[in-house]
Amino acid sequence: MNNLPASTQIVIIGGGVMGASTAYHLALRGCTDVVLLEREQFFGLGATGRCAGGIRYQFSTDINIRLSQLSLPMLERFEDETGQAIDLQWPGYLFLLTNEYDVAKFQRNVTLQHSLGILTAWFTGDEIRRRIPQLAADDVIAGTYHKGDGLADPNGVVNGYINAARRLGVITLTETAVTGIETKNDVITAVRTNQGTIQCDIVVNAAGPWAGVVSEMVDVPLPITPVKRQMLTTTPMPNIPEDFPFIIDFAQSLYFHREGNGLLTGMSNPYEKPGFDQNVDEDWEFTHMEAAIKRLPMLEKAGRQAGWAGLYEITPDAHPIFGEVEQVDGYFLVAGFSGHGFMHGPIAGLLMSEFVLDGAATTLDVSMLDYQRFAEGRLIQEYNVV
Numbered sequence: 208m209n210n211l212p213a214s215t216q217i218v219i220i221g222g223g224v225m226g227a228s229t230a231y232h233l234a235l236r237g238c239t240d241v242v243l244l245e246r247e248q249f250f251g252l253g254a255t256g257r258c259a260g261g262i263r264y265q266f267s268t269d270i271n272i273r274l275s276q277l278s279l280p281m282l283e284r285f286e287d288e289t290g291q292a293i294d295l296q297w298p299g300y301l302f303l304l305t306n307e308y309d310v311a312k313f314q315r316n317v318t319l320q321h322s323l324g325i326l327t328a329w330f331t332g333d334e335i336r337r338r339i340p341q342l343a344a345d346d347v348i349a350g351t352y353h354k355g356d357g358l359a360d361p362n363g364v365v366n367g368y369i370n371a372a373r374r375l376g377v378i379t380l381t382e383t384a385v386t387g388i389e390t391k392n393d394v395i396t397a398v399r400t401n402q403g404t405i406q407c408d409i410v411v412n413a414a415g416p417w418a419g420v421v422s423e424m425v426d427v428p429l430p431i432t433p434v435k436r437q438m439l440t441t442t443p444m445p446n447i448p449e450d451f452p453f454i455i456d457f458a459q460s461l462y463f464h465r466e467g468n469g470l471l472t473g474m475s476n477p478y479e480k481p482g483f484d485q486n487v488d489e490d491w492e493f494t495h496m497e498a499a500i501k502r503l504p505m506l507e508k509a510g511r512q513a514g515w516a517g518l519y520e521i522t523p524d525a526h527p528i529f530g531e532v533e534q535v536d537g538y539f540l541v542a543g544f545s546g547h548g549f550m551h552g553p554i555a556g557l558l559m560s561e562f563v564l565d566g567a568a569t570t571l572d573v574s575m576l577d578y579q580r581f582a583e584g585r586l587i588q589e590y591n592v593v
């Protein structure tokens with residue numbers, strides 16, 4: 208039995224990290240006339256629950272680094288604040304660079320990171336080969352390592368925010384699919400669902416890779432492309448050291464990090480066609496594992512424990528879209544995080560509470576990440592996308 212109320216002030220569409228964090232941060236400000244709608248049976252079954260859990264400062268743009276500088280400390284405070292453990296670990300991220308173009312790009316990135324107080328280390332190829340002897344790294348020219356990058360549990364973060372929001376008075380409903388959004392004279396009036404209609408003044412679209420589909424309901428086209436990404440975990444690998452970093456072979460978009468007693472590894476298929484398919488592509492898994500074993504030969508002896516696929520939500524400049532859309536009064540976006548949104552979920556929810564309650568984000572100026580930037584050609588390209 209679903210308990211969809213007849214009306215509320217704010218409807219949040221989507222129960223991934225963005226929706227959950229937005230609901231919690233609104234409630235923290237005393238705004239509890241909020242209903243969060245998720246169509247799946249549980250929260251966090253979209254991109255958030257399928258993600259690699261990586262959290263990092265190593266980005267190539269000022270705004271992404273600043274988002275991390277606010278968001279990662281929120282994850283450090285998370286358990287104290289919400290009571291939910293999120294298995295934080297700080298193995299650091301190590302980017303491996305195998306061509307001169309990337310070396311030059313990452314040199315610039317590191318300079319920018321240093322200017323913002325993020326003290327990423329620069330390693331030569333020899334240093335990498337000495338530090339991580341498990342890698343077959345003859346072709347690695349250099350690398351960047353930041354020890355303050357790490358991992359957290361995505362499901363813990365979603366459910367921690369959902370439960371804390373509920374305790375503060377927010378209504379959060381699963382198995383409630385939004386099927387339409389009603390407007391009158393370009394002003395939000397209601398949301399239609401498979402459980403009935405709910406009147407409201409404000410809609411926050413936090414539908415992740417499906418944000419474009421939701422946005423069509425108000426005739427606001429979004430440049431957010433869903434693209435499948437997949438990964439797998441291995442059976443225990445006792446020879447992987449405790450301090451093994453989150454390693455990214457940047458040119459191949461191939462990565463590994465410790466997961467339990469084994470490894471999690473993924474590789475992005477540059478030829479993947481956009482779409483909503485979330486089935487594991489076995490041919491690509493084969494290609495991925497060939498490349499993975501070549502880079503980390505000890506993987507050859509490991510078994511496959513589990514594999515799954517999820518969707519990136521890619522914008523043309525690999526940055527998210529924040530704030531109110533001027534075409535429809537009461538319509539807000541927090542979407543398009545382009546494959547690195549889990550780590551920015553905490554700050555994104557806080558900023559959304561400011562957009563909704565104060566008319567602008569004040570903790571951090573993200574006005575350059577508005578919806579209008581696409582029409583006005585104000586794109587800011589992020590290079591460190593995996």
Ligand SMILES: Cc1cc2nc3c(=O)[nH]c(=O)nc-3n(C[C@H](O)[C@H](O)[C@H](O)COP(=O)(O)OP(=O)(O)OC[C@H]3O[C@@H](n4cnc5c(N)ncnc54)[C@H](O)[C@@H]3O)c2cc1C
Nearest residue numbers: 221223224225246253254255259261385415517548549550
């Ligand atoms: C394979 C993979 C690895 C990744 N690795 C990382 C990583 O290491 N670090 C990182 O920071 N990020 C990573 N990401 C990206 C990250 O997962 C996303 O950026 C982030 O989770 C987006 O959160 P969200 O809340 O916007 O979307 P989602 O978690 O997808 O939530 C959106 C929700 O909306 C619901 N929904 C959609 N349509 C409707 C509707 N009509 N009605 C009701 N509900 C609806 C969906 O069911 C879903 O639960 C990865 C992503 C993938 C796919």
